[in-house]
Amino acid sequence: MEPKIQLRGVTKAFGPKKVLTGVDLDVARGESVVIIGGSGTGKSVTLKCILGLLTPDSGSIRIDGREVTALSTAERDRVNRQVGMLFQGGALFDSLPVWENVAFGLLSRKQCGREEAREIAVGKLALVGLKPHIADAWPADLSIGMQKRVGLARAIATDPEIIFFDEPTTGLDPIMADMINELIVHVNREVGATALSISHDMESARKTGDRIAMLYQGRIVWTGHPDAIDGETDPVVDQFVHGRVDGPIKMQVRA
Amino acid sequence: MKLLQAIGRVFLAFLGTTGRLTLFALTSVTHCFLPPYYPRIMIRQMIEIGYFSLPVVGLTAIFAGMVLALQSYTGFARFSAEGAIANVVVLSVTRELAPVLGGLMIAGRVGASMAAEIGTMRVTEQIDALTTLSTNAIKYLVVPRIIAGVIMLPFLIFVADVIGVFGGFLVSVYKLGFNPAIYLQNTWDFLEALDVISGLVKAAVFGFLVALMGCYHGYYSKGGAQGVGAATTNSVVSASILILCFNYILTEAFFGL
Numbered sequence: 154m155e156p157k158i159q160l161r162g163v164t165k166a167f168g169p170k171k172v173l174t175g176v177d178l179d180v181a182r183g184e185s186v187v188i189i190g191g192s193g194t195g196k197s198v199t200l201k202c203i204l205g206l207l208t209p210d211s212g213s214i215r216i217d218g219r220e221v222t223a224l225s226t227a228e229r230d231r232v233n234r235q236v237g238m239l240f241q242g243g244a245l246f247d248s249l250p251v252w253e254n255v256a257f258g259l260l261s262r263k264q265c266g267r268e269e270a271r272e273i274a275v276g277k278l279a280l281v282g283l284k285p286h287i288a289d290a291w292p293a294d295l296s297i298g299m300q301k302r303v304g305l306a307r308a309i310a311t312d313p314e315i316i317f318f319d320e321p322t323t324g325l326d327p328i329m330a331d332m333i334n335e336l337i338v339h340v341n342r343e344v345g346a347t348a349l350s351i352s353h354d355m356e357s358a359r360k361t362g363d364r365i366a367m368l369y370q371g372r373i374v375w376t377g378h379p380d381a382i383d384g385e386t387d388p389v390v391d392q393f394v395h396g397r398v399d400g401p402i403k404m405q406v407r408a
Numbered sequence: 409m410k411l412l413q414a415i416g417r418v419f420l421a422f423l424g425t426t427g428r429l430t431l432f433a434l435t436s437v438t439h440c441f442l443p444p445y446y447p448r449i450m451i452r453q454m455i456e457i458g459y460f461s462l463p464v465v466g467l468t469a470i471f472a473g474m475v476l477a478l479q480s481y482t483g484f485a486r487f488s489a490e491g492a493i494a495n496v497v498v499l500s501v502t503r504e505l506a507p508v509l510g511g512l513m514i515a516g517r518v519g520a521s522m523a524a525e526i527g528t529m530r531v532t533e534q535i536d537a538l539t540t541l542s543t544n545a546i547k548y549l550v551v552p553r554i555i556a557g558v559i560m561l562p563f564l565i566f567v568a569d570v571i572g573v574f575g576g577f578l579v580s581v582y583k584l585g586f587n588p589a590i591y592l593q594n595t596w597d598f599l600e601a602l603d604v605i606s607g608l609v610k611a612a613v614f615g616f617l618v619a620l621m622g623c624y625h626g627y628y629s630k631g632g633a634q635g636v637g638a639a640t641t642n643s644v645v646s647a648s649i650l651i652l653c654f655n656y657i658l659t660e661a662f663f664g665l
Contacts, residue, residue: 204540205539206539206540226544231542233539233540233541238540240533240536241533242533244532244534246534247528247529258541258542261543
């Protein structure tokens with residue numbers, strides 16, 4: 154069966170710095186895959202290449218079998234209509250109230266009028282555990298956890314076929330992080346979407362992923378079921394999963 | 409050798425920036441004529457530029473007109489040509505002072521605000537979010553600001569013309585002892601339509617430049633708070649320089665011999 158998302162030999166460099174050196178990854182329809190890896194290993198770059206925010210230097214990225222690396226702006230817009238994205242910091246629009254943030258995709262694509270869009274937004278906010286009165290609040294008035302939830306509501310507002318999650322639990326306390334993980338699992342089940350997350354939080358990866366992929370030195374070095382990762386003998390995976398300083402992964406530390 | 413390398417690097421960077429700015433300007437202008445439009449955002453920007461800038465531009469204009477009358481009197485009294493003060497004030501204000509000083513004030517107030525707002529959106533991934541929501545960031549963020557700038561600056565400068573001339577009138581009548589009726593008559597007699605029109609055309613061009621530079625520097629800002637700060641400074645400096653350059657070019661075009 155054709156994968157929903159397929160990456161083959163994707164490379165990306167910024168000047169002399171090679172960030173991605175040949176990423177190969179398949180994400181099946183309805184599957185939830187979490188890409189893990191240390192800071193600066195290219196997780197966000199991979200996601201931005203798939204979303205069209207960055208253009209890879211070489212390689213192929215296919216969504217539903219269609220090559221998406223060299224699309225025109227209009228064609229990319231059409232592809233992005235089936236995509237939802239939860240950004241690391243929420244990326245909510247400060248100048249709009251919460252409900253307009255959530256309904257932004259619906260309104261900009263003219264899928265419905267403002268009244269109906271507001272109703273849908275309130276419904277999506279309820280799905281992520283936020284009360285209706287939050288709809289009229291401003292993003293700046295919300296806590297980080299609430300902003301993430303609003304971001305999640307925005308990501309699912311258009312009932313997308315694919316949802317991307319960029320470090321969904323970063324900066325949250327353990328309880329809030331677990332709540333976001335629960336919500337991700339819940340909305341994935343509810344929406345029935347294909348999900349691709351990036352994270353360095355192992356708890357989150359285990360909880361939200363059907364499969365985990367480890368990115369190291371610009372390529373995927375391991376993929377497998379979350380249950381299999383703890384017993385993995387690969388030294389890179391073992392070091393990352395157990396958070397050890399000693400091992401093949403060298404962190405750049407300034408004296 | 410290192411000196412040559414440094415000069416080469418600066419030159420290449422300058423060419424790169426010029427090319428990027430030109431492409432940004434062309435893309436933005438093209439999108440001004442292509443739907444979809446965002447009238448709500450455009451109206452919000454028009455109010456921000458036109459209405460909320462009125463006090464700043466009004467104060468600038470009234471004091472510019474007052475000082476001009478005072479200084480003209482000091483100079484013209486030596487040649488017993490005080491009668492030309494009304495002429496000097498109205499021509500200077502409508503042709504030069506109102507559009508240039510108003511444009512510079514708008515560059516400081518509105519251009520900086522645009523660069524800071526769009527720059528913050530860039531570093532907090534809000535512009536990326538727009539793209540993922542199938543919204544063209546140039547159409548959504550840049551076009552409404554440019555159109556608002558081009559429409560509202562002439563309106564503001566027309567008000568500044570009136571206030572500036574009024575400032576000159578106040579000083580001439582209440583401090584220098586001119587007859588108010590004769591002063592107004594002189595003002596009206598010397599004023600030609602081209603004086604006002606040239607100022608308003610300048611204002612439209614300055615509005616475009618201020619919005620363009622604010623949006624450009626904000627759109628390409630990077631590096632967190634420091635990057636946004638740099639974008640804000642660069643937008644004000646570049647818009648101010650461009651206003652002064654284009655002021656000469658337009659003056660030459662309208663009144664050059």
